[in-house]
Amino acid sequence: MTTSMELKEGLARENTQCGAISIRLLELKIPMYAVKNQNVRLECHYDLEGETLYSVKWYKDGNEFYRFVPRDMPPAQVFPLPGVAVDMHNSSESQVVLSSVQLSTSGLYRCEVSGEAPYFQTVTENNRMTVVALPEEGPRITGGKPRYQIGDTVKVNCTSGRSKPAALLNWFINGEAADQSLLKGPHIIVTGREGLETSVLGLQFVVKQKHFKKGDMKLKCLATIATIYLKSNEQSIEGERPLRASVLESRGTVAPAESRADRVQAAGSRLFYNPRLSVLVLCCLLFRWLLMR
Incomplete structure (x- = not known):
């Protein structure tokens, strides 16, 4: 037995083939890469161009996991799917937020927008998202x-x-x-x-x-x-750097500098062995000896 939803989808495909489409899908924002354990926002922006919105559906690898139908109560509905956890509070007719994505969340995501009766015009687009687990520290x-x-x-x-x-x-x-x-x-x-x-x-x-x-x-x-x-x-x-001593040796032996003390000692030595001074001292001593006699 054909359901109402299947009938509407059949009409949408038929009208698509006849070229009676006025709805435009403006932008599909699905990140190419997402980080494990973070929340991810999937966005689907469209222009109804005067049509009334019938539904927005989201699929992962061909399996529907989120549907938004404005005239339903509540309008949003989630279908369980491994690796997909929908944040209902932050999801709407133009976006779906996935909570704490895992490696199994990776896949091909598709947004499908349909207008109301009688044509149920439908536009769709898809992109792939890969969830990445990052190292805990750098290399x-x-x-x-x-x-x-x-x-x-x-x-x-x-x-x-x-x-x-x-x-x-x-x-x-x-x-x-x-x-x-x-x-x-x-x-x-x-x-x-x-x-x-x-x-x-x-x-x-x-x-x-x-x-x-x-x-x-x-x-x-x-x-x-x-x-x-x-x-x-x-x-x-x-x-490896050469030692400083080796550098000094390569420049040749340098004579040690003469210190002030060395100069004083040398001067004293020259004064003590002065022959003229020795003769003068002897003469003075002889003259003093003669006076005392």
């Missing part, structure tokens, strides 16, 4: 040393924590993207009931003079997920 760099010298081998890993999908990792040396030949991986580790993914990307190369900029080498790991997540971690590594 971590492990395996590095505080100092390297030319000829040493750098062998480090960058790890981005559990997410869905796995984070895309990139290495940079002094701000320039590392050559693909220096990369090891990526390796993806899947864990948990939801299949969250941990990504690891290694970097390995032999240190050369060109890797040091003003004595330092900077290693940065960048983690991205779609267009909604971008985090980085950077380590600054020092090159």
